[in-house]
């Protein structure tokens with residue numbers, strides 16, 4: 001029988017804690033051995049309730065695991081990613097927007113034997129986008145609508161003096177490419193970054209971000225015009241209690257992605 005793959009998780013928030021609990025409950029072929037968080041006392045109390053408590057370690061030490069899942073703020077992405085990639089691990093990022101300006105990490109991974117596996121996360125349909133991108137693609141766009149509180153704290157809004165809390169009608173707050181969207185909204189549109197990596201890249205992938213007081217869900221619509229197919233897909237994510245910017249489906253998507261790393265039967269490309 002194959003040996004279990006060990007897992008380390010950076011962050012125990014809306015994504016990391018859900019994932020850690022699921023792994024602790026038992027996933028065939030995967031074993032949680034380490035976690036990292038900012039508030040050490042809170043994290044220690046949390047993992048003490050686990051069936052098999054993982055070690056509480058620093059961000060770089062997570063690289064002792066075979067799979068390193070990053071589920072922390074984009075500000076610490078580089079520390080987690082660099083350690084995992086230099087150690088030749090499987091690196092699973094959540095803060096995908098932070099990968100776009102750091103594509104040299106992909107080159108490093110090639111050299112060290114590491115793999116970077118970007119989960120579909122809060123989005124849908126990246127299998128179809130990847131398939132379409134094997135052929136000719138004319139355009140890919142993503143329209144994101146969020147309740148205004150789901151956009152709070154974005155640097156782009158602060159730089160442009162945009163107060164989303166004062167909005168009473170749906171308002172287009174950003175239109176541009178995925179690279180600029182990820183810079184301006186590092187905690188809000190990781191989905192646009194994942195779409196860009198699956199398809200035609202961050203310069204050609206176009207993004208609209210709407211603050212919409214009428215929606216209760218983080219809603220993403222992808223439109224792809226390709227030689228082989230036309231795709232229009234929408235996902236309406238229930239915001240998580242811990243972090244309204246993050247859809248509840250995100251840790252589930254990462255868990256599904258991780259099952260795929262060890263599964264005998266894997267469905268979807």
Ligand SMILES: NC(=O)C1=CN([C@@H]2O[C@H](COP(=O)(O)OP(=O)(O)OC[C@H]3O[C@@H](n4cnc5c(N)ncnc54)[C@H](OP(=O)(O)O)[C@@H]3O)[C@@H](O)[C@H]2O)C=CC1
Pocket residue numbers: 010011012013014015016036037038039040042043059070071072073074076093094095096120121122123186187188190191194242243245246247250
């Ligand atoms: N790819 C996708 O589709 C999606 C990606 N995301 C992204 O995933 C990331 C995580 O999101 P989410 O779980 O909602 O975030 P949360 O804010 O809920 O949790 C973040 C976690 O990171 C921890 N943390 C903060 N600073 C540090 C540090 N210096 N060292 C170690 N841990 C730290 C926090 O610790 P503490 O609890 O102690 O403060 C917290 O546990 C974000 O970048 C988010 O934008 C989100 C949704 C979808």
Ligand SMILES: O=C([O-])CC(=O)C(=O)O
Pocket residue numbers: 122187188189190191192218219237245246247248250
């Ligand atoms: O992409 C993100 O960062 C989060 C998001 O929109 C969602 O969870 O729906």
